Amino acid sequence: MTVYHKNIRQKFQDMNFFEQMANVGSEIYRAIGWREKGNPEYAIISFERALELLDFTSEAVKEYHRLKELRRLREVIVDYFAGDNSYKSSPELWNNYFFAFNYAAALLRQKR
Numbered sequence: 800m801t802v803y804h805k806n807i808r809q810k811f812q813d814m815n816f817f818e819q820m821a822n823v824g825s826e827i828y829r830a831i832g833w834r835e836k837g838n839p840e841y842a843i844i845s846f847e848r849a850l851e852l853l854d855f856t857s858e859a860v861k862e863y864h865r866l867k868e869l870r871r872l873r874e875v876i877v878d879y880f881a882g883d884n885s886y887k888s889s890p891e892l893w894n895n896y897f898f899a900f901n902y903a904a905a906l907l908r909q910k911r
Contacts, residue, residue, distance in 0.1 A: 815907060816859075818907070820900035820904075826845050830849060849876065857873075
């Protein structure tokens with residue numbers, strides 16, 4: 800897999816968890832959008848960038864229960880974009896899942 804975010808690993812890991820997950824969600828939204836527009840090459844690139852950011856997030860996590868959830872999330876994302884979608888994911892599911900992280904990150908930005 801290509802490394803897309805060569806110089807942001809430390810900066811990304813310095814973000815709070817909600818910001819990290821909101822960034823992962825942004826890449827998932829892009830991948831879905833490119834897929835729906837019929838551009839599978841760009842969809843794959845966005846999908847791979849999302850996985851890379853999710854891996855950066857996993858590296859920064861210290862709580863076992865959170866790491867376990869991130870590993871399961873990665874499994875379901877891979878199933879949706881590169882597998883048989885045996886978990887029956889949908890764009891609406893991803894939108895609902897990541898919306899909460901976007902909302903939490905926005906609330907934290909307002910408090911700064």
